[in-house]
Amino acid sequence: MTTLDLSASPAPPHALLRRIVLKAEPYLYCFPALFLIAAIMLVPLIVGLSYAFRDLVLLDPASGDYIGLTHFGEIWADANFWNALQNTAIWTIVCVALQFGLGLTLALLLNQPFRGRGLIQALVFLPWAVPSFLSGLNWAWMFNPVIGPLPYVFQALGLMQTPDNILSSPDHAIWGPIIAMVWWGIPFFAITLLAALQSIPKDIYEAAAIDGAGAVERFRSITLPFLAPTMAITVLLRTVWIANSADLIVVMTHGGPADSTQILASYIFTQAFQRLDFGYASALAAVMLVLLLAYAMALVAVRQTLLARH
């Protein structure tokens, strides 16, 4: 269309301009979308990261200077950071493992035909629909021996000497938010894995049964390979989300007692909104971003090698 006109065009002075316009054309079409993405995602990210290199304390009007890598040096020397990092690892691994294990079990159970399955499937989804703030409060109350039943249950099971609040024990407080998080996150795994289970054709199981596979062997050689892609992507997503999620910890323990439940995300929250040190919080956030990126890339690399082997 235009190219035809152009080649036939006899006006040499405009030829260069036309060529430039023509080259720019596809970029002009892309520009609105690219502009929006940059404005909404990239600019805030860059501005946020830039805080990490500045001394930015909200209550100190003299602050705001560029201070280079000073914050990162402080982080390296900050025992609270290392403690939070360790807690983040425990928190994330235990939460993902329990959510995944229980979610898969629930999905396998819900995949069996039984009466009232539709209703149960809908009910299982409920915890996911509860705002995490609310579920944090609920669980905090349930762990409270004054109004909640759980300490007495733990005592009766022999897990506790006296019905104490687990959230006030420096050694075990982290299990409070973990239990709440596991309860809250199981539906995610159950629902996504159930959807994947239901997409497995029934006759493949029948063919395997006729080929001589028992229930365990059918699970190993059919269910697992079919679920593997869903498992990989849900574990990746949940790991990032859980590592990032501070709300249950902030609501239930505020990172305490004595920072024993402080994870990186809640530590950042504390630095930014309680000490109002946005510079240091941004530097912590940058470290966390790098760690999560490294994790995601490692997982992708593992996936690639696994795929290449097949």
Added chain:
Amino acid sequence: MASIDIAAVRKSYGATPVLRGIDLTIANGEFVVLVGPSGCGKSTLLRLIAGLELIDKGEIRIGGRRVNDLPPKDRDLAMVFQSYALYPHMSVRDNMSYALRLRKTPKEKIAAALKGASAKLGLDALIERKPRALSGGQRQRVAMGRAIVRDPQAFLFDEPLSNLDARLREQMRFEIKKLHRDLGATSVYVTHDQIEAMTMADRIVAMNEGVIQQVGSPSDLYDNPANLFVAGFIGSPAMNFLQARTVAGPGGMSVTVGQAEIAKVPPATPTGPVVLGLRPERITLTAPGQGAQAAVDLVEPTGLGMIVHLDLDGQQLKTFTTERLPLKAGERVGLMVPPGSFCLFAPGTGERLAG
């Protein structure tokens, strides 16, 4: 290889009976085709033999061993599914060797079995591929290969050719039959396609509404259908059914449609209304004035011959002839039915009448 004995087998889903008492003996090495319209219970019967579902009443024996309560894996049968049901994450080799590996067969034996089967089915070049990289016909072959490497007691086929196009279906029909000739394995084959049943079966089991209607060789069912259902189901173009009467005349008993006498019947035949079944290709068309008089309604050329639709005293019927007759719609013709090439059925029950 083994025989399969099915005795008084019943099966219901909830309150809906699907099989209402099936008795059938399949001899060692026999190729039996279960045929019938959808919902007749043929697939259910196959799944009961395979053990994918449990029977409510009755007994199934494979090679003399009662298998009622055995799970599928202990029945030593191989099954080819309509969807092929190949394991998508396994190569052709792994698909075919899966059952052998589960049975802890020695590696050399597996390799030999794979080699034999893949050569027989022409799968040598595809052995490392995944099912998604195969065409429909190739997948079908892999499904067959998965069955034959096992050397099972019997093969079960559940409409294995329905997902193929017409030409491939014809070719696979031929190949399955040849495989059966080479292996001599007991085979139970389910289809709704009467042509598959006619071309492949040693014996056909025609089923309808959970009941076996007739068991016999293809020619038995074609020439001597036991009832209206079998007569109408087997054969294409289908048998004509005409409202007729048997009457006693001066020349003996005969069967008439309207005023026209169609054929003589044995003197013992009772008089009264009957359904007259006529195979389209057994009707001879003659010049007007000879035989029963009919009008040409429509002519359908098929290449092989032509199907002529006729109007006989207000009733529609089809004839098939390989002659190329210059017939036009509205033209009058005569038709004759040679003795012994028609069937009479009782109008109420649809059962075959002698004669």
